[in-house]
Amino acid sequence: MRVISSWWIGWMVCAVAGCSSQPADEALETQAPALNLPSAEIGEPFETDPAVPALGRLGHGPRVAFDGENYAAVFEDQAQVHAVRIAPEGRVLELDWVAFEPEAPDALQLYPSLAYGGGKYLATWSESAGSGIRVRGQLFLRDATLDGGAFAISGDAASYPSATFDGTDFLVTYQTPGTGVSYCRVSTAGALIQGSEHAIDGTATALNAAVAHAGTLGLVVWPESGDSPRIRATRIAPDGTPMDTTPISIADGPGLAEVAVAGANGKLLVAYRSGTQIEARLIDATSVGPPLTLSPADSEAGLPAVAASGDGFVVAWADSRDELSIRGLRVSSTGEVLGEDELLANGKPRSVAISEPLSLTSGASELLVGFMGEGVQGSVFSPELVIENGDFPISAVQNAQGAQQVAWNGESYTITWIDERNGRDIEDMDARFVRIGPDGARLDPEGVVVAEAGTFSLAQVGGKAGSWLAAWYSSTDQSVFVRSVQGKTLGAPHELTTRDVATAPSLAFDGTSYLSVYAAFDKADVGGTYSMFGRPVAADGTPGTEFPIDSGLAQPPGVSVFAHGDGYVFASSLDRVTLRTVTATGTLGEPIPLQEGEAFLAAASNGEELLIASIDQSTQRVSARFFADGALRGESIPLADTSSGFLPAVAWDGESFLVVWDEDETRVPKARSITPAGSVSSVRALADAECYGPWLASDGAGQLLLSCVRYDAYYVRRIDSYFLSNAATPKVPPSGDDGGRAGSGGAAPSGGSAGGRPVTTAGSGGSSEPSTNGGAPDAGQPGMNDAGESGFAPGAGGSGGRVATGGSDGRAASAGQKATGGTADSPPPADDGEDDSGDDGGCSCSVGSDRHDASSAWLAACLALVLGVRRRRS
16 A cells, blocks of 8 residues: 655645536537447557657767768667657657567677778677676667667676777677676678687786777787886787787876777777877877877867768867867867867767766768767767757657646647656646547647647646637746637737735636636744635636635645536545635635545536545545535445556546546556446456556537557556547547647756746546655766666766756656666566656656656656755754
């Protein structure tokens, strides 16, 4: 059983105004045949709008290469190596990453490298299984299909590979503990060439080596630690034998680190970090050129990368200027520095000092640099160092979506969500919608933006004749706004209230206009109390006169409002759930206790009866109760002994009510229908897949649309929608667009930006997954200093792991990996550990132990809210 704080539950009881998605009077007039739940047709799931590549805080250790047409990149995420292809303009071609089979199920894949030649890519990595670690490889083709299986390159006790192509075979170098640097050749058939292994003498203190080829000349270069730090190299002859029996010296002295090398036309340029600057030397078969200082003395630079370009080279590095940047310059084939350094990317590296260099390669007419920023990012720029696409995701996933809601507007279904395609921070999120016709046609194939970036907490309610109302909290303006929408034409936004809101507004539609209810902080009360207010909103989105509902509350209550009859029913929750009738002008009925304890509510009306579905938070039981003529009618109707414990969904189909909940553990959506007389159908599963936070809307004539969250691979949340009807249901939208899906649940609490007003944004109708663990600071960003291999656990991520800003998913996380090969804790199940509280369409700052997904902005906002509210209560 989940332990849920009553402090949070007070505002997590969310409204489902949109579930009563047809005005009550119109529903009664329709009187169409009710949905026959046991035999109803359930359509195939379909998506909302087309998915777009979006940056996730995923992956590190990128390496890039070019095949003559496209680029490819390899990176490590969660101790597994993946590959994607990238178009020359900077567009990832695989949102489903290519994976390489480990030798053993629990093996860890670390430190990837990549090279192209002979029509194939060779990816190499260190693989740790049991007590040993060795270098393995995998060939894949230009279309990203695997060529054969993964194979061993080194014996045991080898790591940190680097690969290049010598014109015939691949040359792979790696580090062996106690011995130093070794290298070998790998055929384009995917096998170690026997007898090609060579150990380079005197390299026992070597660190990460790099290798490159320049026609007939190869070069292995490495830094050495110890009492006399230095950088040395060995040239490789065409037959693969070392040309330098004693390695040549590139540099010596303190502060040497991070080497990179590229070659062309018999010359190779080695770049390295020396203290806080980037230096380089040009090497050919007979000589070593003088050292070149590339970065300016007034900045700190590190993580060099080199690529051959034209008749010379380009060197890139991470720079401390501009609050961290990627900069670089050109070096001629004769070793001359050409011009001043230039900005090469709009994205920012995570650091200039971690042991994770950039990766740079030349394409047909541009260069691509990959780096670890907020995930693995890339930039495309010209040989003249002019940025062409300065920031795009390489470890791209489908854009995460959340806070989904669905309503009927009299003509079509409207699905709304908060979208993270532009970033996972609150200031980047926007709110979108798509209309779905009753025939399944997607009326807005690309989706429509209803609220610009900075949106946090979106609520909607259906209207009539194609109109509806949206309300949202803007973290940019730190205020709540409403706007009407006719079809897809947006009305003017109006500020709903100037108060410091403590809950997102709940909305309801009575057939003519709208009513919003919300809780706010009492500014005048230093004790930190709260009040509840209502405000009517005209059909054009213009707010009317605000009226008080209650005041002096010790905690922010949960608030919900439902249209019913010729008025509304208002529900509030602190330590009990209480109902009150309310009119649009603020006339309140007497309080009516619904139940003791904490519960999530949803409701729908047929004009005469309001059916209120409830999930008790202490037992997770699902029940329903009728409300009519200003009073509760009959006894509580039991529907299920167990559930996930979170929000149900309710709709009126024309003759009966349908109640949906998601089952505990499996999260499969279950449903029962209830007639106005109280007859209850048997339970039916509405899908054979997980369905987080179900939302339900009805056209009032026997057709319903169910929308809920599905979790894809790589921590992506998307919306699945299903038609329910007595007749054959649309299988996919006739437009044929594949569409996206939504996911990251209801708005979690937001404190706004630093110094802003705390907000508890309990998305109307949303649900959440509160818990007592997971997703705290240090929630496992990839570790720094070669420590954490994409750890995603509270306090994990390896030593030096970056402090996470949190998340929005509420999943417990898998433990971070140390580069030395520690084992990862398995997530429960397949979790990424960035917290996503509220991902099921609702609102919670607690972090869940059930399956959820990652979006760090949500928890950051939650933490801001906690601090803000506690300050006000202290």
